[in-house]
Amino acid sequence: MSQTDSYCILPAKVYEYSSEEWEKILQIGVIHNFDQDRLKVSMKSGIPDNLRKEIWLFLTRSRLAAAPNVYLRLLSEPDDSVMSRIQRDLHRTFPSMKELNLQSLCNILIAYSQFDMEVGYCQGMGFVAGVLLLVIEEEELVFWSLVYIMYDKNWRAVYLNNTPKLNQLLTELESNIKQGLPKVYKRMCKEGVQMVMLSQYFITILAYKVKNRFAVRVMDMFLCIGEQVIIKSLYTMLRLKQEKILKLKNEYLFRYLIETLVSECYDEYHTTTLFAD
Template sequence: MTRTMEGEMTGNAAQALACCNDTDRIDPYGFERQHDFESYREMMNEYVAVLHRRSMRWTKLLQEKPQVEKNLTVKRFVRKGVPNEHRTRIWMAASGAQEQMESKPGYYQSLLAMEHDHKLKETITTDMHRTFPDNILFKNKAESGLQKELFNVLLAYGHHNPTVGYCQGMNFIAGYLIIVTKDEERSFWLMDALVGRILPDYYSPAMMGLKTDQEVLGELVRTKAPAVGQLMAQYPGIWTLVVSRWFICLYIDILPIETVLRVWDCLFYEGSKVLFRVALTLILHHQMEILRARSLPDVCQCFKEITCGAFTLDCHNFMQKIFSEPGSLSMATITKLREKCRQQILEEESRQP
């Protein structure tokens, strides 16, 4: 078992390895990993040293400054990874969810106590069995299953934000939040931060935010990887085909879970531009494979394959790459491109019969 020069492993790091159930091939989050368990465990044997170092440094930082502030030190710490034992606290503080929850005591419970919209309940119920079928925590017969908590969070959010209600993809996001926080109310407020503020219009009926960001990525690729941009330009509507699930599911079931959680650390702290950094890194790192595509099916298959393998499984190295490979990417640039792409989409839609 991996140890570091700084001493024995922390409880959190040791638990991460101990929870890898070799017999059933289940990871610490409850996911069955029949096909990649060995590579996952090998990665965790290396990653546990990183977890240990980060845990010690975060604990020291939070002891010195219990109030989580936004500054360069915390930003650097977030980019290097938030240990599981501190994740809920950091996500809640960085996203503004903690402030919202404290300003509305009892609000979440009041949403659950109200009379519920029958159609909303029915739509959410339909998706329950589709949510992480490979996770033992979300199976119907699991004694300590999380399906009830998942249903409650989605139902409460549907009443809290009736404009959005419930949209496919939100079940996976709420599921991940519950796995991490182990708390319904905090998962609800983090959902509110994501859907209401960090990803505006991703889940509204028109999904204008999602459509816009897909085209923004296309613009960024044309600038940062011109050859790939030229290839993709041959296929109208290609970005919707290859990256809509990346964005709407925030890389859940696209990237390995440890990598997704590291992306989310930065997403809650830095905002939606992180999603573009991830997408650009995947594309830039695999330019040669993408450029070998000779047809639309080839392109779609390639975009599936570039999210798998050692590059994305090694979450610590991958996260270092997303802040170096794409180069400069400011929120001002994203905002400007969003305005341009949104206008183009609206003009195209107005021309349709």
């Protein structure tokens, strides 16, 4: 071992925020004071359940953004055809979810479709708004949190015509798989699995066919690091399940990737493993 090696300085361990520290941060209310490394570690490790609502509202600036009467005005101008589509999709997507107030969720999506006329309403939005509603519970604040995700995180570009951002994200995931998991990539190509088949995981922010708890934990990370949590988590899941994937063929592989992969990984691994860099 060289003298240089013997004096190698290890990076300092980054600790998550304690409940007491979170309470102080929320009380002060200045988001620029965050240590980004500690924020990331905190979201990955898990934030206090009793503070999650206020932490999400703090990160999305929803209380500050909530302009008086805007939400109610948007709700007073519904498009009947859009409202029918939303109601049909919600009853099909959340047929038995007792935790969600479907009327509130419908209102939020109607309001957003009026707020952002270019995007309007698209399938998948219900999952995103639904996860926000599970935690925040208050309709108007959920709406402004959704606006933050769509604009500040540029998630509206996922739903725009020609889906420019979705195509970019799928291309990035494909490149990562091709470079890091060549056997998985070859199997997917051989069996005709196209990346577009994984679109639902992006348009729903990994809330498609998963347990509520996992969808909430993904949203924790999404509010912190954005789209990379989806790309990195899917890549990690494919790596963890590589041996199984290489044995599957045809529709069994399609169904596994689309319906089972995420929920199975959540049941078998700790979320810190799934959120690994």
